[in-house]
Amino acid sequence: MTLIEGGTHLPDITMVSPILSEGQVAFFVASRAHHADVGGMSPGSLPLSTELYQEGLIIPPVKLIDSGRLNTAVMTILTSNSRGPDERMGDLEAQLSSNRVGRERLQELIRRHGLAEMNEHVAALLAYARRMTESVISAIPDGDYEFEDVLEGDGQSDAPIRIHVLLRIHETAIEVDFTESSPQVAGNINTVKAVAQSATWYCIRLLADSDVPVNDGCFSPIEVIAPSGSVLNARFPAAVAVGNTETGQRIVDVVLGALAKALPGTIPAASQGTMNNVTIGMGGRVYYETIGGGHGASPHRRWSERQSQSHDEYAQYPGRSSGACVSTRVLSYCLRPNSGGKGAFRGGDGIVREYEMLSMTTTTVNSERRVVNPYGLEHGQPGSCGVNTLITRDGVKQLLSAKVTVSANAGDRLVIETPGGGGWGATRA
Numbered sequence: 001m002t003l004i005e006g007g008t009h010l011p012d013i014t015m016v017s018p019i020l021s022e023g024q025v026a027f028f029v030a031s032r033a034h035h036a037d038v039g040g041m042s043p044g045s046l047p048l049s050t051e052l053y054q055e056g057l058i059i060p061p062v063k064l065i066d067s068g069r070l071n072t073a074v075m076t077i078l079t080s081n082s083r084g085p086d087e088r089m090g091d092l093e094a095q096l097s098s099n100r101v102g103r104e105r106l107q108e109l110i111r112r113h114g115l116a117e118m119n120e121h122v123a124a125l126l127a128y129a130r131r132m133t134e135s136v137i138s139a140i141p142d143g144d145y146e147f148e149d150v151l152e153g154d155g156q157s158d159a160p161i162r163i164h165v166l167l168r169i170h171e172t173a174i175e176v177d178f179t180e181s182s183p184q185v186a187g188n189i190n191t192v193k194a195v196a197q198s199a200t201w202y203c204i205r206l207l208a209d210s211d212v213p214v215n216d217g218c219f220s221p222i223e224v225i226a227p228s229g230s231v232l233n234a235r236f237p238a239a240v241a242v243g244n245t246e247t248g249q250r251i252v253d254v255v256l257g258a259l260a261k262a263l264p265g266t267i268p269a270a271s272q273g274t275m276n277n278v279t280i281g282m283g284g285r286v287y288y289e290t291i292g293g294g295h296g297a298s299p300h301r302r303w304s305e306r307q308s309q310s311h312d313e314y315a316q317y318p319g320r321s322s323g324a325c326v327s328t329r330v331l332s333y334c335l336r337p338n339s340g341g342k343g344a345f346r347g348g349d350g351i352v353r354e355y356e357m358l359s360m361t362t363t364t365v366n367s368e369r370r371v372v373n374p375y376g377l378e379h380g381q382p383g384s385c386g387v388n389t390l391i392t393r394d395g396v397k398q399l400l401s402a403k404v405t406v407s408a409n410a411g412d413r414l415v416i417e418t419p420g421g422g423g424w425g426a427t428r429a
Contacts, residue, residue, distance in 0.1 A: 007192070007194070008032075008191075008192065008194065008195055008240075008243070008244040009046075009055065009240050009241050009242070009243060009244055010038050010040070010045060010052070010055050010056040010057065010058065010059075010241075011034050011035050011036075011037075011038050011045045011046070011056065012032055012033070012034050012035075012244075013032070013033060013035055013038070013059065013078075013092070013095070014030060014031070014032040015030065015031050015032075015064065015095045015096065015098075015099050016028050016029070016030045016099075017029050017030070017065075017099040017100075017102070017103055019103055019106050019107060019110075021107075021110050021115045022115055026110065026115055026118070027106055029099050029102035029103055029106060030099070031095045031098045031099055031102075033091060033094075033095050035082070035088060035091055036084060036087065036091075036286050036287070036288045037056075037082045037083040037084055037088070037281075037286040037288075038056035038057050038078075038081065038082055038088075039056040039057045039081040039082060039083075040054055040055045040056035040057075041054045041055075042279070042281065042362060042364050042405055043083055043279055043280070043281020043282075043286045043362055043364070044279025044280075044281060044286050044287075044288045044364060045241070045279075046188070046241045046242055046277055046279055046288070046364060046366055047188065047241060047364060047405065048155035048156070048187065048188060048364065048366075048403055048404070048405055049155075049187070049188045049239040049241055050156060050186050050187060050188075050239050051237045051238070051239055052236065052237040052238065052239060052240065053237060054239065055188070055239060055240070055241045056081070057077075057078065057081040057082075059078070062074055064092075064096070065096070075089070075092065078092060079092075083281065083284050083285065083286050084284065084285060084286055125213055125215060125217070126215055126216060126217035127217060128213065128217065129212055129213045129214075129215050129216075129217030129218040130217035130218065130220055130221060132208060132210075132212045132213075132218065133204065133205075133208075133212060133217070133218045133219075133220075133221050133222070134172035134173075134221050135172075136204060136205075136207045136208050136212075137169065137171075137172050137173065137174050137204070137221055137222075138171060138172050139207075140169045140174070140207075140259070140262050140263060141169065141262060141263075142169050142170055142171065143169055143262065144166060144167065144168050144169075145166070145167045145169070145258040145259070145261045145262045146164070146165065146166050146167075146258060146261075147164075147165055147254045147255075147257035147258035147260075147261065148162060148163060148164040148165070148180075148254060149163055149250055149253050149254050149257065149372070149375075150162055150163065150250075150372055151163065151189055151231075151246065151247060151250055151368060152368055152369070152370060152371045152372060152402050153187070153401070153402065153403065154185040154186060154187025154188060154189045154190075154403070155187040155188050155189070155366070155403035155404075156185075156186045156187040157185075157186070157187070158401070160372075161182045161185055161189065161231055162180070162181055162182045163178070163181050163182070163231070163232070163247070163250045163251060163253075163254050164178065164179075164180040164181050164254065165177065165178055165181075165251075165254045165255055165257075165258050166179075166180070166258075167255070167258045167259070167262065169262065172221055173221050173222075173223070174204065174221065174222050174223070175223045175225065176200045176222060176223065176224045176225065176255065177225040178196060178224070178225060178226045178227075178230065178232050178251075179225060179226075179227055179230075181226075181230050181231055181232055182230065182231045183229060183230055183231065184229055184230060184231050184234040184235065184238050185231055186239070187239055187403070188239040188240065188241040188242050188243070188366070188403075189231070189242055189243055189246055189247050190231050190234035190238045190239060190240050190243050190247070191231070191232055191233075191234065191240055191243025191244060191247045191248065192233065192234065192240060192243065193224070193226050193232065193233040195232075195243055195244045195247065195248050195251070196224055196226045196232040196233065196251055197219070197224045197226075198248070199248045199249075199251035199252050199255070200222065200224050200251065200255055201218065201219055201222055202252065203252055203255040203256055203259065204222055205218065206256075207259070207263075231247065232247070232251070241366070242277060242366040242403075245274075245275040245277055245290070245366070246274060246275065246277075246366060246367070246368050249273045249274055249275065249368065250273060250368070253270050253273055253374075253375070256268070256270070257270070257375065260377055264378070265299055265378065266299065267298075267377065268295075268296040268297060268298035268299075268377070268424065269296035269297050269298070269341065269343075269347060269374070269375060269376045269377040269380050269383075269421060269422030269423060269424045270296045270374035270375045270376075270377075270382075270383070270421065270422045271293070271294065271295045271296040271347075271348075271374060271421045271422075272292075272293030272294050272295075272350065272369060272374055272383065272386070272418055272419040272420070272421060273368055273369045273374050273419065274293070274367050274368035274369045274386065274418070274419065275290040275291075275367075276290055276291035276292075276293065276365075276367045276386065276416055276418050277289075277290055277364075277365065277366040277367065278290070278291065278355075278363065278364075278365055278414075278416065279363065279364045280328055280355070280357075280361050280362075280363045281361060281362045281363070282327055282359060282360070282361045282362075287328070291351055291353050291416055291418050292351055292418065293348070293350040293351055293386070293418035293419050293420065293421070294339060294340045294347050294348030294349050294350050294374070294383050294418070294419060294420035294421030295347065295348040295421045296341075296347055296348075296374065296376075296377075296383070296421040296422045296424070297340070297341070297343055297345035297346055297347045297348075297376075297380060297421060297422065297423050297424035297425075298345065298424055299345065299378070299424055299425065300345075327357070327358040327359040327361070327410075328355050328356065328357055328358060328361065329355070329356045329358060330353065330354065330355055330356075331354040331355070331356050331413065332352060332353070332354040333351070333352070333353050333354075334351070334352050335349045335350075335351065335352070336349050336350040336351055336352050336384075336417050336418065336420065337349060338384075338420075339383060339384035339417075339419065339420030340383055340384075340420035340421050340423065341373075341374070341376045341380055341381040341382050341383040341384075341420060341421065341422040341423030342380070342381040342423045342427050343376055343378075343379070343380030343381055343422075343423025343424050343425045343426065343427055344378075344380070344423075344424060344425030344426060344427065344428055345380070345423065345424045345425055346423050347374070347376070347380070347383045347420050347421030347422045347423045347424075348383075348420060348421040349420050350383075350384065350386065350417060350418035350419050350420045351416075351417075351418045352415065352416070352417050352418075353415075353416050353418075354413055354414070354415045354416075355413065355414045355415075356411070356412075356413050357408045357409065357410055357411065357412045357413070357414070358410055359410050360407065360408070360409055360410060361407070361408050362405065362406075362407055362408075363405070363406050363407075363408055363414060364404070364405040364406075365388055365400065365402075365403065365404050365405075365406075365414075365416070366402075366403050367386060367388060367402045367403065367416075368386075368402055369383075369385055369386050369402075369419040370385050370386050370387065370388065370401070370402040371385060371402070372385070373385050373419070373422075374419055374420070374421055374422045375422050376422035376423045376424065377422065377424050377425075378424055378425045378426070379425060379426040379427075380422055380423030380424040380425050380426070381422070381423045381427070382422050382423075383419050383420035383421045383422045383423070384419060384420045385419055386402075386416070386417055386418050386419040387399070387415075387416075387417040388400040388401070388402070388404070388414075388415070388416055388417075389414075389415040389417075390406055390408065390412060390413070390414055390415075391412065391413040391414075391415065392409070392411075392412050393409060393410070393411030393412055
């Protein structure tokens with residue numbers, strides 16, 4: 001691995017700390033946090049980019065703590081390349097504290113039980129996770145199952161980008177082949193292979209009746225094939241800003257779609273399929289949030305009253321948060337009625353979130369499912385597509401594309417209507 005590989009996208013900064021025992025590195029603890037801004041060509045570091053250099057500061061493996069002391073030069077580089085240096089300092093210090101606590105607790109376990117016993121339990125946990133995953137896979141009928149969907153352009157072109165999967169199930173192993181997906185593209189929806197692997201493993205873990213420990217054991221029965229140079233395994237210095245937030249969602253959609261063919265009657269319909277990324281910048285301040293939407297219905301329940309991020313864990317910020325960060329006001333935040341797909345079980349409704357700009361801002365929206373609906377299953381209807389609209393202070397409405405950067409004036413309003421989830425099952429008479 002070269003120094004420029006790894007991670008997900010540049011705002012996700014990972015800290016890794018070693019734990020020494022008996023003169024050797026026994027364990028590592030790690031934390032990864034998404035930072036609101038790490039530089040780049042637009043506030044929020046999720047630009048409509050065409051290369052990685054435009055997306056922010058590229059950080060190779062480097063010591064932030066050296067011989068027990070903070071490397072202030074490295075910290076200064078990190079904070080100086082952010083539009084919010086004080087905020088960046090606080091968030092980086094929070095990660096350092098998180099790693100410190102993790103190290104202390106693991107060191108206490110080693111002192112209490114000894115390194116040999118700890119290693120035995122680690123091996124047992126890995127084996128246990130592998131057995132659980134193999135059990136899940138063994139319940140899927142052997143065979144080949146295909147599905148495909150598209151991404152709606154890359155911020156440079158509106159041309160659809162194919163995401164295709166072929167699942168090959170054999171006894172307790174599964175091969176997940178994305179070879180027929182599109183080659184890498186000019187814009188920011190490319191992703192690294194780690195995202196394709198993570199999204200795939202997540203889908204398989206969803207099939208388990210109980211929690212599977214997340215470790216190498218649960219990953220080992222699953223082989224993910226994503227050829228180098230494809231949109232799911234892009235070569236440096238490809239743009240990857242929203243590869244995990246948007247492309248990762250579509251990977252989940254296609255893997256679950258293929259599993260629906262293998263396990264009919266058990267898999268939910270497509271959820272909103274996007275994270276509706278909104279970044280608003282004003283001067284040296286940046287606000288970033290994602291907006292929830294409709295969950296896909298399942299054969300077990302409807303989701304018309306459930307709105308949150310699907311397939312990813314992001315909390316929805318209260319409206320006052322944006323005003324505290326940049327000069328904006330949230331005018332409305334409500335459900336989007338009847339946007340969930342109809343069916344025996346109805347998909348969840350989307351959300352409407354409306355921002356008013358109180359001064360001039362630079363705003364970037366990275367979204368999906370504005371053209372291709374979230375699919376329904378078992379004759380359920382698809383969810384409604386999302387809509388992005390800019391309303392000027394003079395009342396002129398401008399329909400925005402799925403991925404766009406706009407300069408908004410005081411009094412302009414940005415309205416994000418998120419997609420609804422797909423319905424499940426035929427509508428009852």
